[in-house]
Amino acid sequence: MAASPDEPAPLSALVQQVSVPHSKFTLDNGLTVLVNEDRKAPVVAFNIYYNVGSKDEPAGKTGFAHLFEHLMFYGSDNVREGIMPYLEKLGATDWNGTTWFDRTNYFQTVPKGALEKVLFMESDRMGYLLGAVDQKRLDMQRSVVQNEKRQGDNEPGGLVEYELLEALFPVGHPYRHSTIGSMADLDAASLADVKQWFIERYGPNNAVVALSGDITEAEARTLMQKYFGAIPRGAVNNPAQAAVPTLAAPKNIVMKDKVATVELQRHWATPGLLAPEFPALDVGAAVLGGLKSSRLDRILVREEKLAVSVSANAQPFHRVGMMEINVKVKPGVDPAVVDKRLDEIVADYLANGPTADEVKRAGTEFVGSKIRGLEKVGDRAGKAPTLAEGQLYAGDSDFYRKQLAAYAALTPDQVRSTMSQWLSRPVVKITLEPGERPPYVESKPVKSTAKADVATPSVKRADPPFTASPPLDFPTVEHATLANGLKVRYAQRAGTPLTSMVLSFDAGFSAETAGQRGLQNMVMSLLDEGAAGMTAQQIAEKAEILGAEISTSGTPDRSRVSLSALTPNLVPSLKLMSDIATRPDFAPVEVERVRTQIVTSIAQAKTSPSGIASRALPALMYGEGHPYGSTAAGDDAAVARFTRDDLLNFQQRWLRPDNAELFVVSDLPFAEMKPILEAQLGGWTAPAVAKGAKQFGAVAPRRSKPRIVLIDRPSSPQTFILGGAITPVDPRGENSAFTAGVDLLGGRAGARINQDLRETKGWSYGAFGYSSPNERAVPFMVQAPVQADRSADSVLALMKQVKDIVSTNPAKPEELSTSVASIVGELPGSFETGSSVLGAMQSNALFGRPDDYQERMASLYGGLQLVGVNSALRASIDPNSIVYVVVGDAAKVRAQLAKAGLKAEEMAVR
Structure with a gap:
């Protein structure tokens, strides 16, 4: 390729390069299937979108769609183990499930040889779930979800969304409550509610499946019929409709929280994803405050220096959308001055609109982002989810192409008129000030009727075998x-x-x-x-x-x-x-x-x-x-x-x-x-001054017992625990035994630490242990955000897990085999994109590894022996050397630690 001119390629030319060729068919039971063949890696992405979200929740059952999503990960009639460990054994990458206002989706990218097992698993939880759903699972996942809610609420500004939705949407509007829901409604969820939700909403005729990767349409037809064809149609689900509301008058809300500076927010309800106005709203928001060159960045941050950061965003939902502006006031500046100036800038923008150059820059940003997302076959923005979302929301799997064309064709006047139409309406203003937030609304103890047994499977199905996939072919x-x-x-x-x-x-x-x-x-x-x-x-x-x-x-x-x-x-x-x-x-x-x-x-x-x-x-x-x-x-x-x-x-x-x-x-x-x-x-030369040289000395001496440092963060509904210790591991050595050992202890959803604190005890949304190698040292770390009333218990649980694996309860054969299967199986999906290959190349250089190290990993990990892994853990991890930093409400946590016999020193925030 000859050197390109300095002028950028036309936006229309970039749009033409974005294409996801695919086929579509529908099973007799109504399940829509989309197939994109992409042979760059021996992996297949499976994405399933159910046409149900939090907007479809009845009154008094907020958070229920998301709670049910969690239950879908904990076994079905014929897959009685947790779905997360099941996927990890298959070497799945980019896997998860998410719930939003309009949809619930489940997705994973797996080696080609594991595809049938994924189709078996997904079809089993679509068609044969309820035999495995009992009160015990409901109670445990309710606890996990409430800890997920606490984790988000505990962040600075974590309570704003609740106030915003209630201010922006009228009583009874489907978008008036958050997807995470309220503690009271989660407390009230019953087993009967769970089963009815599944029966009414999880039928194949209410879902779209997209497959992308190393698969043909013919293969997909055969396999989808084999695993999903016998599932009967479900009830016809009619998702909630919703109009875009207009406020009768502006609203001003003042909130206080643990923020470093005053935040000024503006919010409007706007048309949603399918509206012809949305591309103009999206580009209009980018020009106003989304681009790094945006109007608000230029004026408030760079020129007038009234703010330290700004943002503007048009967030689309299926039925409606939300436009939001956020300005963080520069410390020492009067917020009233910034508030007035913000209104002036927005008014001028609505009156005069953007320039042609601004519109083109915003459109190019959108197209570039889409191209980068489509480098993956799955995950949240790859080929499979792009096709599935278009089919689900627009009834058109090529909807992304129409979007791109619309962005490329936008004119400044279209953006100006659309922004003026929707942002000249009454606004919700939220001012978030530094200060103490109101008392947190906690959950109430739920009287459980949990039983250890589960119902007998209604249909017996055979789990298919795992087929070996081609090894990773890392680029030369x-x-x-x-x-x-x-x-x-x-x-x-x-x-x-x-x-x-x-x-x-x-x-x-x-x-x-x-x-x-x-x-x-x-x-x-x-x-x-x-x-x-x-x-x-x-x-x-x-x-x-x-x-x-x-x-x-x-x-x-x-x-x-x-x-x-x-x-x-x-x-x-x-x-x-x-x-x-x-x-x-x-x-x-x-x-x-x-x-x-x-x-x-x-x-x-x-x-x-x-x-x-x-x-x-x-x-x-x-x-x-x-x-x-x-x-x-x-x-x-x-x-x-x-x-x-x-x-x-x-x-x-x-x-x-x-x-x-x-x-x-x-x-x-x-x-x-x-x-x-x-x-x-090539013409860049080094300056005359001497090149820098790093000064590494000795690390702090090892301790004879764990150290606990308590840092007070008043009114925290959760406690954040972060522990670490330096290991004697050589960063440039061959450390597969140590890495596999740490992985089975804490590196995965199915590892010991997460299984204990999340799945068994229900005290955390997610708890992990991991190594974080640097060029000169390899620390071992543990991390667990936990509910405040279990702070000391959680520290003890972490200590026990770490101590046990190097003493009384070493790694087991099945744990090692799962860890190795996960690490090796993930290889083809882990290096699917150019950026992931780039990261591996840098890591190889940092640690002195050969260029083909990623291709050697399969044999390195496949050859591990249990005795070697346990030996590596004992030699590397000293439970007594770990420092645990505990961040929470000291008034609640201090007494817990003392009662548990854990001596803690207190430290101020640094």
């Missing part, structure tokens, strides 16, 4: 060196017109000294805020018109500039990335703006349960002065005093070609790619 990695010495690793991944690359510097926040915590993050945050004479606004606009995504980030060991480019626009996109990475301006005015944003984000992290714990643990594990003893965001006091010279010095010492490596995955052959890379990066 080519190596090259540009004229300036920059090393390149390249892999070709055909099929989607995308190029992804990462310029990776051997820096990260471990390159900081003890007094510079946060310097790396501030430098990386400023790279795209002005470079090569371009302003932040100009950079954002150029990236958007190209459909390019350019980002900067930092890990403990590496600092990265990343690019995802539409290949037709590769040359100008790479040129922009090169300018950002090699020619940053660090303009003083931008330095001060970004400084304020970072300090505010740190303040916000100090209000979030996970943020508080994540900031505290590294120093407790490694020691205050260790390079890993912090987080990327760093210390707000240090960030406040960094000078421009500090930023330049870090950039010159660390972000340079002799300290970097370039990783690229593209649909182009390397012979065409190398001249492009050479032209844009």
